[in-house]
Amino acid sequence: DTGVSQNPRHKITKRGQNVTFRCDPISEHNRLYWYRQTLGQGPEFLTYFQNEAQLEKSRLLSDRFSAERPKGSFSTLEIQRTEQGDSAMYLCASSPPGYTFGSGTRLTVV
Amino acid sequence: AQSVTQLDSQVPVFEEAPVELRCNYSSSVSVYLFWYVQYPNQGLQLLLKYLSGSTLVKGINGFEAEFNKSQTSFHLRKPSVHISDTAEYFCAVIPSTSGTYKYIFGTGTRLKVLA
Numbered sequence: 001d002t003g004v005s006q007n008p009r010h011k012i013t014k015r016g017q018n019v020t021f022r023c024d025p026i027s028e029h030n031r032l033y034w035y036r037q038t039l040g041q042g043p044e045f046l047t048y049f050q051n052e053a054q055l056e057k058s059r060l061l062s063d064r065f066s067a068e069r070p071k072g073s074f075s076t077l078e079i080q081r082t083e084q085g086d087s088a089m090y091l092c093a094s095s096p097p098g099y100t101f102g103s104g105t106r107l108t109v110v
Numbered sequence: 111a112q113s114v115t116q117l118d119s120q121v122p123v124f125e126e127a128p129v130e131l132r133c134n135y136s137s138s139v140s141v142y143l144f145w146y147v148q149y150p151n152q153g154l155q156l157l158l159k160y161l162s163g164s165t166l167v168k169g170i171n172g173f174e175a176e177f178n179k180s181q182t183s184f185h186l187r188k189p190s191v192h193i194s195d196t197a198e199y200f201c202a203v204i205p206s207t208s209g210t211y212k213y214i215f216g217t218g219t220r221l222k223v224l225a
Contacts, residue, residue, distance in 0.1 A: 042200050042217050
């Protein structure tokens with residue numbers, strides 16, 4: 001059990017570019033969550049997968065955001081046409097049992 | 111809808127002194143309660159949780175919290191802090207009726223332990 005792995009750890013991109021983040025959950029965990037954490041705030045729920053099915057999406061997840069979890073294993077979060085307001089830490093978590101967070105991907109849009 | 115309020119954005123405290131980090135929540139249904147710690151550029155680590163039973167919950171690193179249903183509070187305490195406790199602390203809830211078990215977090219309290 002190597003925990004929840006997120007790549008890359010840091011990403012700097014120019015406004016308007018597309019970015020993709022990857023999350024590898026703990027192998028036996030069938031639930032996977034994405035959260036976004038902006039500076040000075042707590043994490044906010046973005047979306048949730050049970051196995052490969054995306055069962056809930058927050059209204060924070062605009063149409064520029066898309067998440068997938070093919071085959072119920074790793075997940076990707078893509079942001080198209082990035083904006084400066086997308087700058088944040090993107091956290092992935094998997095469960096059960098318990099809830100394990102990854103170290104996050106810090107996105108900076110310049 | 112649920113919400114979590116952490117009134118103190120920053121709490122400075124001297125090493126070996128006691129500390130209390132406050133958390134209040136609002137919910138029309140019962141909730142499960144959690145405290146997480148986040149060190150710089152790291153993910154979240156679970157300190158403790160309240161699901162049911164005894165209202166005094168003990169967690170890792172010497173932390174404890176007490177669930178007070180009448181005051182809708184779940185304050186975190188440590189009798190003697192160390193420099194290494196310097197971090198951001200988040201209180202969170204999950205509604206007991208939730209099928210997704212998604213967290214609702216507070217805005218966090220930055221604990222700074224002074225030598």
